[in-house]
Amino acid sequence: MKKVIALTNVFLKSSFSNYNSKMGIQTGSKKKLPKVLYFILILYLIAIFAFLSYNLIDGFIKIHQEKVFIGMILFGIIGFAAFQSIFSSINSLYFTKDSEFILPLPLKPYQIISARTIVLILLEYIIEFFIGFVPLVMYGYQTGSGILYYITMLIALILIPIFPILLVSTVIMIIMSFARFAKNKNRFQIIATILALILIIAISLASGSISGEMTNEQMAQMLMKANGMLELIKGYFPSLDFLVNALTSENIFVVAIEIIKTFLITGVAFGIYLFIANKIYLKGLVGNLFSGNSRKTKIRLKENDYKNSKLYKTYIGKEFKILARNPVFLMQCLAPAIFIPIIMIGIVYLQTNSIQKEGFQLLFSVINVNSIQIASIVLGIIEFFTMFIYISITAISRDGSNAVFIKYIPVSLYKQYIYKIVPNMIMSLFSIVITLIIAQIILKFNISVLIAIFAVSSLMSLFQSMLMIIIDLKRPKLEWDSEYAVVKQNFNLIFPVIIGLVNIGILALVTVFFKNLSIYISLGVLVLVFTLATYFANRYLYKNQEELARKIY
């Protein structure tokens, strides 16, 4: 146990290895500023989650279905933990840089895996604070719950993410035990991630269907009953049902029994998990570390391999190659730009039944589609999609200790910053075009309005891309143990969300203040606002190019 605790400590420290470790050159007053900023940002996030929860709970109380909120939140945490750990556990268990140093140490596989898994669970708790703790506290406040509720809530929040993380990690360990047969490690990592994703969805769908299909009459009856909607959430994960029962009950004995059941099932799951890990983890880890490396293709170079390109082409091409060939960056930086709009719009489309679709068509034929309100909604949706493109916000951090390269080559830093944000812009344009094509099919804008929306959204993305690289330069995370840390365990990633929300706020303001003016004037104002914003961001980047790179050394 001592060794597990020691290892957990080390892994935790390397997970949180602060990008400020090289900030010793700063003076005391400068050091305090980021802490204040963090505090404000955290408060801001808490406020957002509390506000959203308040409105949702209020709505549920009005229809006497408030308990479904607890089910929704716990279900959300499980879903999030499962989805998140597909990426985090594959990286933390198999692709961290320290694995090669850990392997020769006299440690048993279960000790390594226990420590790694504990770290995964602890990191999950940070996100859980926002998506679980804040909403459930709001629920307690709005429903006037007693102390029993809050104690149960804390226990539930501690236990709930463990089961999905163990399940996902087991699936990943099984898949990765085939790593030694893989010829191409990168490709295998992508395939393993996608396979894990499919398997987890299949398992949860299968467990959901075990609870039985419901007829329309049954569903109607359920919705009529007070808190009947809660039944919709049950049946997916065993620990979910127990904890939902515990949190929605006021009987202390029921609560105690349900909590004990959760403890038992989590403990058994951990035991089975360690048993499997003891058998297959090291094989997979060794296979992954040392397979593929011996592969020597020895393909002779051809004449056209020595091609020269313009500097901007070669530089941007290099950025894209590194993004596309690294499975973590591919899944976290490039893929969202294409898949998020398609998946989100697809879900909305599939979830809307034919009567609602006809209703929407009728609505769009009656209202003026070419209005600033509709244009702002589309722009807001685009903004929402593009804020998840993490290329620019990690442009410097992705290079890790190799980031110093930009400082000793004979290319101006400003030029390099611009080359580094081009991939972000290109992927944003993908997102914009996909969303606008779908919007055009549904809404049928005037072509001139469509072009104006395209111009505003492109400018918005350009401004955001510039701001993001400035933030990454000011707070680079250059010391990381796996690529995953750059795109997930990186506080900077909060900034795209904040700036996205500010942009949406600007859209809302323009919509309110210019609602009686022509849409072209309103969109013109937006073009002007974002052109100016881009101009100032660009000017700042150019004027401070040397100063901005100070933390890279």
Add this chain to the structure above:
Amino acid sequence: MIEIKNVSKSYVKGKKSIDNLNLEIKNGEIFGFLGPNGAGKTTTIRMITGILDADEGEILIDGNNIKKNPLKAKKSFGFVPDSPDMFLKLKGIEYLNFMADIYDIDVQSRKNKIEELTKKFEIYENLNEQIQSYSHGMRQKIVICGALLSEPKNWILDEPMTGLDPKSSFDLKEMMRMHAKSGKTVFFSTHILEVAEKLCDRVGIINKGKLVFVGTFEALKEKFKENGSLEELFLEITEKG
């Protein structure tokens, strides 16, 4: 030619990591930069290459101030950093083409130079593989090839022999000699005293940010006659410093 004039650098206020450093590495010279771990070798090299700014003093490369005229100064040196783990997802040939594009090398020259360097270092056959699949030594070799591709006048090498096999190490030393013979400059840091002794025209020893000795190895031995081995000599200088 590399000139370091009255250069100082502090990471923490009140504690100088480099203290009033003065050095001049002339054309046609191989200069070895020695010192214990944490003495300030890498910091000095980072300032010469423009990675770090000096707090005081100036650094000139072929007369170009690295701070005031960075692009011109950077064009005149090739730099091999201490860690060769660079652009691991690129293939060897892609990395070299990228470097050639940065230094504006035409197709024929880059082809000749890439073939010459990579054949010499025996990595030509591996150029179509991702650098990630290279061993530590091979990574070191590809980074050296990238730095020398543009035939820079000044070579700045941070621990270049680390990870190299004996043949490649021998070849690199030969290349350094040839480079200096043609009137150009080699500045490198090393821990290997024998390499410094056999290869360098002059050495500089830095300890706790201060230059404690500059001169030829013979002068060094003369100054500390009583010491038998190179290690003892090195220890005495750095411990006294």
